[in-house]
Amino acid sequence: MVSWSYIKRWLYTTNHKDVGLLYLFSSFYFAVIGATLALLMRTQLSVPNNNFLTAVFYNQAVTMHGLIMIFWFLSPFAIGFMNYFVPLQIGAKDLAFPRLNALSFWLFFTGGLMELISFFAPGGTTAAGWTNYQPLAALQAGSGPTLDYLGLVLLAASVTLGSVNILATILWMRAPGVTVSKIPMFTWFALFTIVAMLFSFPTLIAAFALASSDRLLGTVFFTNPSVQPSILWDNLFWFFGHPEVYIVLLPAFGVIANVIPVFTGRPLAAKNAILIATALIVLPLSFGVWMHHMFLTGIPVSLQGVFSISTILISVPFDVITLAFVESLFRGRLVFKAPLLYSLAAIVLFIIGGIEGVFLSSPVLDRVFRGSYFVVSHFHYVMVGAAIFGLEAGLFYWLPRMTGHMYSESLAKIQFVVSFVGFNVLYFPMSFLMDMPRRIFTYQNIGSWATLNGLASVGAFIFAGSFLLLAYNVLNTWFRGPPAQPNPWGSDDLEWPTPSSGMTPAVGSAAVASDAGWIGQLSTAPGGGPPIHSAASAPGEGAHGHHLSSRPIWLSVGAMIFLVGASFYPGGLAVGTMVVGALIAFYSLYGWARDDLAGRFAIPLEQLGERWPFNAVPKMKLGMWVFLSSEIVLFGSFIGAYIFIRSAVISWPAAGTVHDIPLGTINTLILVTSGLTMALAVQAIRQGDQRRLLMWLGTTFVLGSTFMGIKLSEWVNLSSAGFVIGSANPTTSLAASAYYFLVGLHGAHVVAGLIVMVYLMKKTASGMYTKDEHEAVENFGLYWAFIDIVWCFLFPLFYLL
Amino acid sequence: MITGPSSTRLVLSALVAQPQTAATFDSLFNWYLFFGIGAAVVVIGLMIAFSIKYRSRGASGPVKHKAESWKIALVTVVISLSILTAAEYQTFASFGNIEIPDPPGAVTIHVLAFQWGWNFTYPNGKFDLTNLTVPAGATVILNITSRDVFHSFGIPSLAVKEDAIPGRVNQLWFQAPQAGFYKDAIRCFELCGLGHATMIGNLVVVNQTTWDTMYNETG
Secondary structure: OOOHHHHHHHHHOOOHHHHHHHHHHHHHHHHHHHHHHHHHHHHHOOOOOOOOOOHHHHHHHHHHHHHHHHHHHHHHHHHHHHHHHHHHHOOOOOOOOHHHHHHHHHHHHHHHHHHHHHHHOOOOOOOOOOOOOOOHHHHOOOHHHHHHHHHHHHHHHHHHHHHHHHHHHHHHOEOOOOOHHHOOHHHHHHHHHHHHHHHHHHHHHHHHHHHHHHHHHOOOOOOOHHHOHHHHHHHHHHHHHHHHHHHHHHHHHHHHHHHHHHHHOOOOOOHHHHHHHHHHHHOOHHHHOHHHHHOOOOOOHHHHHHHHHHHHHOHHHHHHHHHHHHHOOOOOOEEOOHHHHHHHHHHHHHHHHHHHHHHHOOOOOHHHHOOEHHHHHHHHHHHHHHHHHHHHHHHHHHHHHHHOEOOOHHHHHHHHHHHHHHHHHHHOHHHHOOOOEOOOOOOOOOOOHHHHHHHHHHHHHHHHHHHHHHHHHHHHHHHHOOEOOOOOOOOOOOOOOOOOOOOOOOOOOOOOOOOOOHHHHHHHOOOOOOOHHHHHHOOOOOOOOOOOOOHHHHHHHHHHHHHHHHHOOOOOOHHHHHHHHHHHHHHHHHHHHHHHHOOOOOOOOOOOOEOOOOOOOOHHHHHHHHHHHHHHHHHHHHHHHHHHHHHHOOOOOOOOOOOOHHHHHHHHHHHHHHHHHHHHHHHHHHOOOHHHHHHHHHHHHHHHHHHHHHHHHHHHHHHHOOOOOOOOOHHHHHHHHHHHHHHHHHHHHHHHHHHHHHHHHHHHHOOOOOOOOOHHHHHHHHHHHHHHHHHHHHHHHHHHO | OOOOHHHHOOHHHHOOOOOHHHHHHHHHHHHHHHHHHHHHHHHHHHHHHHHHHOEEOOOOOOOOOOOOOOHHHHHHHHHHHHHHHHHHHHHHHOHHHOOOOOOOOOEEEEEEEEOOEEEEEOOOOOEEOOEEEEEOOOEEEEEEEEOOOOEEEEEHHHOEEEEEOEOOOEEEEEEOOOOEEEEEEEEEOOOOOOOHHHOEEEEEEEOHHHHHHHHHOOO
16 A cells, blocks of 8 residues: 555655656656657648647647657656666765755656646747747747746756766765776766766756746847847757757667677677767767757858868767677677667667768758758657667666566567667658758648658657557566566676665575676675675665655755746736745755754765775765856856857947946955955864854855845946836846846855855854864855856956956 | 659759759768768668677676777778768868859849748849749849748758848858749748748749849839
């Protein structure tokens, strides 16, 4: 029977396996919704001049199908595996920050709920495609698009926290023996994916924060034509959007690289070359190709040439990876179980989609392909074909590990055939539709359009049907499957020799480590005690249990309620809803801080493991550095957008005519001084002097508050002087939009810092920081220095130029 | 199944004389198709061959360790760089399609996209909302912009397309060699709202004399 404590365990869990399963199940839930939308669209397009769907609904379905499938299905599918298996593969007890991990999940989930709610908002949800091209998206009135954007902001926040977490885990929590060269391939690709996320998602946040600000605060970033909003959006969106393709793809490659050696009985060919190639794809190549999405926007022909070259070059590392995979089959002992079959299919589909991508790198060819079904074919081969088939390989590979039961191999093979045939019947015909515009809700009976579309629609239903087989296979395995061997594939990786997951704990005994290699040595160390990993990863038992916390889910729910309220602003109940949401969120944050002060949520200290090259860096500090680097990209995106606006708009208020330069200078000096006093505070506690720490923290607090006070008085003066977003003068309105948004964002960071400072001072006063134990102060010092530095960029940009 | 790209593009494929932009596109497309199909056949072929040759009915098992080889990576880099360089060279050699020429006698027509249609304004100030009329054989330059949202103006049969963006004027050029009425040849290729599917125009190619009397006379 389902008891409250069982439900509570799933809602409040912070255990990485539980959270991993939550991610997997939620991603399948969202996949059903995304797939239903796709089938509705394919039904509409199955014959010419069809009236099954209206244009309005079709455009909304196009938008939500893309958003849900990419952000709420493909990525969380992979993140679910990362949650579950990255700690196991590196012998960590859990992720670096378990509560933060639960928070990531719940922010992702509540963000997804907002997307679903947006469908039912008056006027419906966004109808501008997942790319949200401006100014079409900005011109759509109603709360639906706002809900959609704010849901995306929640998701992006989830991704940022999640990437800090997983990155810190991989870099810092590896068990003794898991040196860099022993990191399993899936974990490597998780690392690459996370790095790509970390540097691309802040730009997504920036884009949708600016768009949301237009809707809620009345700023004019995408409604003032002189800004060239289409181009501003294209740059922001695709700077994020192209790396996103690799974010979706790379985890699947990680699964493939992990699966192939196990089922070929030979090592992965050119492993280090694969790693270097992937590292190069992530940084810098993937961030240097976005303008191939903009070949037709009127950029100079020479620039089109440059981006054509950078785009075609990115296929070289992909060729290296693909060919290394193929070579890995050579002289192997190929055992064609489902994981290998799906991996090979993913590679074949990637080859087809990748070659289509090379076509798209040519600006001359793009004059036909742009906006056509050829593009639809291309990115579905890559993002659906390669990604889903690869992740399905992982699902079959790890299903025995997650459920303790073995799936039906013959059913998996039948599904494989149905799925592969269905997929190609669905997407291959689209590559011939290079004259048919994508995202049209109906078409006339022209040429071969009817035949090809009809074929694609048939394929869609076959492909969708294959997932019914998958669902049946998974559920049947879970509830009725025969018990699986503890290590059914004979893998060398660390996730296997351990007892299976908490859902069905009765699987085999510990350590089935292969006799050769380092696992055997690891299992018996140290001093012949019980194997480290069986103790470390048995869920639901042992020292740490599920370490439940109610804070993450309530914080996310509070944030969601607040944002739902905000989306309906200034409607009747909006303010009340916002207040309720804010109260829940603040109470959860407060409770989180109180848990810490009371030491109520304790996770066991990690064993001293492999941390190269971060041996000397504490975990929290590593997390803070990672977080700040994503903040740099965030502010960089905003400042980039501001510079874009300034260079697009000819008339701008001259320096000194709007802002009070002497007052601004004094305020800058105050903030810089507060940076100095914060450094003195850190210095004090390094010497163990709690009184001086309190004093300097207090001084920093006073200086920070003064800065905000002066800022506030400036804002009051500016608005009374008519420098307001709603100004009738378009230039003033634009300048005010940029100023209040960016300076306000910085101010919000200062205020957040002031709140944290209160917490730090309270802890200091109770004597909880010592010479050796004051990580939080150190990390806050970094944060405060970052805020100072950002201001040093904003001040000249707004006041002096 | 693959009979060349022109058969998969709209109506003008019936033309005896291929428009230059379309001919360039076809030739470039065929180069990419040649390289692409070649690469796909070799790589997928190898996969199938290995899958058949090294198939085993035994159980999967632990990996036998062996020194790692860089050879495949180096070979791949060399081969794919040469193929990609050849492809990119062909693209650069086809840049004439996207560089705007300035020959004497070129005809400039303004295209204003709007939700949901096109406004074609001719040198003499006349305008038309359904047909883009151009003189046969002449170099036609279109100045494309938008009144409201992001559209994309494309004539697939001529292999030309350029985005129509508010606040910006983008150019494309083509020559239509043969007079005729080409129904639905013009389409919008960027989602622009409810009427995206019906944002269609016709291409009318007339002889020079007709053009001069209709659209080029002054006063």
